[in-house]
Amino acid sequence: MSETRTEIQTLGEFGLIDHLTRNFETHNASTILGVGDDAAVIDHFGKQTVISTDLLLEGIHFDLMYTPLKHLGYKAVMVNLSDIYAMNATPTQITVSIGMSNRFSVEAINELYEGIHIACEKHGVDLIGGDTSTSQKGLIISVTAIGEVTPDQFVKRSTASKGDLICVSGDLGGAFLGLTLMEREKKIYLENPQVQPDLENESYIVGRLLKPEARKDIIAFFESQKIVPTAMMDVSDGISSEVLHLCKQSNLGCRIYEEKLPIAEDSRKAAFKFGLDPTVCALNGGEDYELIFTLKQEDHEKITLNEEISVIGYMTELEEGCKLLTKGGNSFAITAQGWNAFQQ
Amino acid sequence: MSETRTEIQTLGEFGLIDHLTRNFETHNASTILGVGDDAAVIDHFGKQTVISTDLLLEGIHFDLMYTPLKHLGYKAVMVNLSDIYAMNATPTQITVSIGMSNRFSVEAINELYEGIHIACEKHGVDLIGGDTSTSQKGLIISVTAIGEVTPDQFVKRSTASKGDLICVSGDLGGAFLGLTLMEREKKIYLENPQVQPDLENESYIVGRLLKPEARKDIIAFFESQKIVPTAMMDVSDGISSEVLHLCKQSNLGCRIYEEKLPIAEDSRKAAFKFGLDPTVCALNGGEDYELIFTLKQEDHEKITLNEEISVIGYMTELEEGCKLLTKGGNSFAITAQGWNAFQQ
Incomplete structure (x- = not known):
């Protein structure tokens, strides 16, 4: 981690979002509109959309004493992509919302987003939105993953047969x-x-x-x-x-x-x-x-x-x-x- | 609020999700698969998908001292639907993730979900997924709203002209x-x-x-x-x-x-x-x-x-x-x- 410490307040919410998302480019034709508006727009061109969401809370789901922030960002994405693959679908986009207390600097959140970025690149997924906020205590990460599947080719949990x-x-x-x-x-x-x-x-x-x-x-x-x-x-x-x-x-x-x-x-x-x-x-x-x-x-x-x-x-x-x-x-x-x- | 107090631990995570979502029926033809699998499936049948997400944190975005939980649930949904309407789109589904400390009882979370339910019914929106977890402190609500729009009919922030x-x-x-x-x-x-x-x-x-x-x-x-x-x-x-x-x-x-x-x-x-x-x-x-x-x-x-x-x-x-x-x-x-x- 860098030795300088920049307080998040110096950027403000919109500055922070601009800063964190500056290196994220979109790769999927389905991503019609990404970060920067009230909502993102996706066109899966006839395919069905698959959606999953997970909330990761410090002290419950992760311990920052032995979890580097870069790994945490990577894992937060993987956990959600795993749900999309589990439907036999292909992940295409994610949104990431972060709540953090003032003990986190801009440099620390950069580390987190570096991990998110690596995970996105590896799986060809676009970051298309999110929310950042201060929290009273601890780090909160909410990720929603979006994917696509050929109509009715998704695989549920309820459709196994005897002998399978x-x-x-x-x-x-x-x-x-x-x-x-x-x-x-x-x-x-x-x-x-x-x-x-x-x-x-x-x-x-x-x-x-x-x-x-x-x-x-x-x-x-x-x-x-x-x-x-x-x-x-x-x-x-x-x-x-x-x-x-x-x-x-x-x-x-x-x-x-x-x-x-x-x-x-x-x-x-x-x-x-x-x-x-x-x-x-x-x-x-x-x-x-x-x-x-x-x-x-x-x-x-x-x-x-x-x-x-x-x-x-x-x-x-x-x-x-x-x-x-x-x-x-x-x-x-x-x-x-x-x-x-x-x-x- | 009811006078009985049921601890959340008595239901467990899956029991709690079943309990909270039992009254939610889906109304949209686009909701192919709702709560209960790794992910939900949506088919907007040729329309584009619009996605927005918001994180609401106790002590930052709301004060439970004067915010009844039912109102809070209602508002958490409205805040997100507002983003979808702001794209000139129609909201169709939401996911709701909740983190809560053990000071919240099942009855309290029921109140929250009652408000969520009323908001969904009023706007014809289906609850299709989410996540529930304990938190170390405070109430955390993360809502993702999904909507649909006729291809390329969404309205951005960047397209105003001089004289408009x-x-x-x-x-x-x-x-x-x-x-x-x-x-x-x-x-x-x-x-x-x-x-x-x-x-x-x-x-x-x-x-x-x-x-x-x-x-x-x-x-x-x-x-x-x-x-x-x-x-x-x-x-x-x-x-x-x-x-x-x-x-x-x-x-x-x-x-x-x-x-x-x-x-x-x-x-x-x-x-x-x-x-x-x-x-x-x-x-x-x-x-x-x-x-x-x-x-x-x-x-x-x-x-x-x-x-x-x-x-x-x-x-x-x-x-x-x-x-x-x-x-x-x-x-x-x-x-x-x-x-x-x-x-x-």
């Missing part, structure tokens, strides 16, 4: 283990500020927490292989919680195999180091921002060559419940232990 | 006077809680503050009269500030006549009571949520029969500057004294 394969992208539990590590290091630091953080060899799980990647590649793969999932959602609260959503909304049960849960070697090592069960981390850890989706069995062959996709189980009749089959051959009912912002 | 008439809907300064009254009563109450608030005869300015109305009627009037303003925006920061935006973005100057500024009789009376100049309140008071727009001179006749529209001046060459002509015949440069969230 349950698949997940990437690997699970890494972000939760990264959070566990950061919280541990924070505690050590607060007790003894002389101790340097021990993050060696932990870059994988730290990256999973601080720099999640929305799975654009999976949606592109579906398109290239002419695959349409029967149901899909993103993994934000933990796979247990998401599987239960898919089952409840599709009015079905499921069987998940413990041995099929994709867990990265680095996550497994970290779990053992912290005395945690890697399976529990994979099931209940949140914020992986992977995609969970169901496929017709005849599509199985199409996905076998994609190493980023794991088949973890299949959908069953409602009466069979939602079950986890362990490596030891036991069967347990899956319960949502997912992250819940109201249980903190 | 400057018009404003309704009357000005009322919301600021309502705020002045409420702040005065709050101060009296805090000094002596026995004193009953003196709001008699002040219902007009209180209503202007607590229950603003987005000007759907003006947009409908334009359509019925086949009027397309040359430029338009909504009046949220005060007409001085908005006039300067129109001039700057259209690269023009303007002349505004003090005697033409529409001020309600109740506002005028309140201003005198508080020792304020009604003209200054009209120029610099914020939150009126009226529309300011420019018209070609040949459209003048079309608006003369609409009592809700006042012609307050006209656009001039850039070199002539932005001038207010007073009743006394003096000319002053208009400066933005508008409300600025960073100057508080």
Whole structure:
């Protein structure tokens, strides 16, 4: 971060918006009118519009003690793009509203917008509007993501069928283990500020927490292989919680195999180091921002060559419940232990 | 408000969303998929999509000491719909994200959503998504409004021409006077809680503050009269500030006549009571949520029969500057004294 400190008041609201958005160019033909008017205008030229929104609050969703502002900006965008991909849609625009207390300087907010900018560039998304305001306490980030989808080609959570394969992208539990590590290091630091953080060899799980990647590649793969999932959602609260959503909304049960849960070697090592069960981390850890989706069995062959996709189980009749089959051959009912912002 | 108090934790995030959205039905054919999935889906069937977003923070944008939650919910929606109308577009959907500390009960949030519901019903708008979360402090409301407009029929701020008439809907300064009254009563109450608030005869300015109305009627009037303003925006920061935006973005100057500024009789009376100049309140008071727009001179006749529209001046060459002509015949440069969230 720069060493100079410019107070936000010196720019004023409109000056700040001009300053923050000066490097953002629009790339999508659908962006008819961007930042600078009462509202933005989009023309998806016959496609349907997909909209999702998320509110990120300091102290609840992020801790600035171990979250660089650039990473936070990047993540705030990714979390929202992930929801758009989870509809089998392509994100095209975002709006970003920021509330910040006077402890933040213009330089600090620049860092945040740099991360937002990188995320937008990477996914070809235009920043088209927002709002900035002072807050009494803490940093508040509200992002709305807009995308497009060929009419009626979006994929809901409620349309899985009995016998469909349950698949997940990437690997699970890494972000939760990264959070566990950061919280541990924070505690050590607060007790003894002389101790340097021990993050060696932990870059994988730290990256999973601080720099999640929305799975654009999976949606592109579906398109290239002419695959349409029967149901899909993103993994934000933990796979247990998401599987239960898919089952409840599709009015079905499921069987998940413990041995099929994709867990990265680095996550497994970290779990053992912290005395945690890697399976529990994979099931209940949140914020992986992977995609969970169901496929017709005849599509199985199409996905076998994609190493980023794991088949973890299949959908069953409602009466069979939602079950986890362990490596030891036991069967347990899956319960949502997912992250819940109201249980903190 | 109900006397029972239900803690938000008893419902959990998903339970709370289900509970709050249970009475919201969708009315627009454009709402293909509403609340309950990763994202909502909209099909404006060939029309362009208009998007605007606003962040409302307790202690900055509203004071719960004199703002009933039902009114706050209503106003949070209106503020956003006003931005959509200001594009000459029709609002069709909103998303609402709420952050709240544990001092709010389910009953309190119900009140907020009742106001949101009334506003949606009144303007034929569908609630299609959002996010709820706990906050460390205070109430946070982020609303994104979505609307539709016939392709390329939206009205920007930057397209006024020299000689165009400057018009404003309704009357000005009322919301600021309502705020002045409420702040005065709050101060009296805090000094002596026995004193009953003196709001008699002040219902007009209180209503202007607590229950603003987005000007759907003006947009409908334009359509019925086949009027397309040359430029338009909504009046949220005060007409001085908005006039300067129109001039700057259209690269023009303007002349505004003090005697033409529409001020309600109740506002005028309140201003005198508080020792304020009604003209200054009209120029610099914020939150009126009226529309300011420019018209070609040949459209003048079309608006003369609409009592809700006042012609307050006209656009001039850039070199002539932005001038207010007073009743006394003096000319002053208009400066933005508008409300600025960073100057508080």
